[in-house]
Amino acid sequence: MSDPRIALPRLMAHRGLSARAPENTLAAVRAAHEVGCYWVELDVQLLGDGTPVIWHDATVNRCSDGRGTLADLDYPRARQLDAGSWFSDHFRGEPMATLREMLELINRHEMGLNLELKLNRGRSVAALTDVVVPTLLDALPAERLILSSFNDDALARAREIAPASQLALGVLFEGLNSDWRSRCEAIEAYSVHADWKRLNRRQAAAVAEAGHHLICYTANDPTAFAHQWSWGVECVISDDPGSFAGHLPDESSGRQ
Ligand code: G3P
Numbered sequence: 001m002s003d004p005r006i007a008l009p010r011l012m013a014h015r016g017l018s019a020r021a022p023e024n025t026l027a028a029v030r031a032a033h034e035v036g037c038y039w040v041e042l043d044v045q046l047l048g049d050g051t052p053v054i055w056h057d058a059t060v061n062r063c064s065d066g067r068g069t070l071a072d073l074d075y076p077r078a079r080q081l082d083a084g085s086w087f088s089d090h091f092r093g094e095p096m097a098t099l100r101e102m103l104e105l106i107n108r109h110e111m112g113l114n115l116e117l118k119l120n121r122g123r124s125v126a127a128l129t130d131v132v133v134p135t136l137l138d139a140l141p142a143e144r145l146i147l148s149s150f151n152d153d154a155l156a157r158a159r160e161i162a163p164a165s166q167l168a169l170g171v172l173f174e175g176l177n178s179d180w181r182s183r184c185e186a187i188e189a190y191s192v193h194a195d196w197k198r199l200n201r202r203q204a205a206a207v208a209e210a211g212h213h214l215i216c217y218t219a220n221d222p223t224a225f226a227h228q229w230s231w232g233v234e235c236v237i238s239d240d241p242g243s244f245a246g247h248l249p250d251e252s253s254g255r256q
């Protein structure tokens with residue numbers, strides 16, 4: 001297997017710098033860049049009209065001034081939403097970002113992207129994967145991209161579109177069950193993305209031994225996380241990566 005030559009960072013900003021800016025917005029990615037965090041984790045879904053947008057929830061209730069489900073919105077209506085003021089007045093008027101806008105911003109800053117295919121209940125795996133993967137392959141070099149998901153069907157479909165040398169795939173786990181190996185092998189996974197609170201030392205060693213990069217989400221307590229670095233964890237996804245300064249194994253939080 002030949003993976004893309006990704007220089008995996010120690011830290012990724014979860015949903016952009018979501019501790020300091022409204023999650024999954026252009027502002028959150030700019031904020032990550034401003035603090036020197038050059039990789040971001042973001043979620044992608046489709047609006048009802050098929051437009052891919054950067055959004056986590058099935059509804060717009062929590063992170064905008066609107067109500068309703070993403071699947072019932074078209075782009076013109078989604079664009080009218082204020083996706084910033086729920087976080088603070090400073091971000092009033094921040095729009096929901098389309099995938100295309102986000103990729104332009106990421107490329108402008110030469111940042112890396114861990115994009116999560118977010119399949120909320122009832123949404124189509126094929127519709128999301130088939131529009132997102134070609135867009136990504138067009139926009140970003142393989143060295144600055146990881147596509148991740150909890151959904152095995154989406155990852156399998158992505159792998160059908162692009163071989164392992166052209167697209168790094170990350171398998172998201174809540175807990176590493178007995179089938180983690182076969183799930184990774186089935187799609188020639190680049191990385192295992194594990195919930196740091198449910199991971200143990202034995203599992204971490206097994207992941208490394210199997211040749212997968214180990215990424216943990218979503219850790220916001222650098223002191224509690226400290227011993228996990230020694231298990232072979234390579235990268236942490238955090239809402240506030242800056243809080244890890246002084247807590248990293250090699251004291252390097254930036255581009256490597
Ligand atoms: O990709 C890691 C993490 O984002 C997975 O959980 O719910 O924050 O998307 P969630």
Ligand code: MG
Nearest residue numbers: 041042043116
């Ligand atoms: Mg996510």
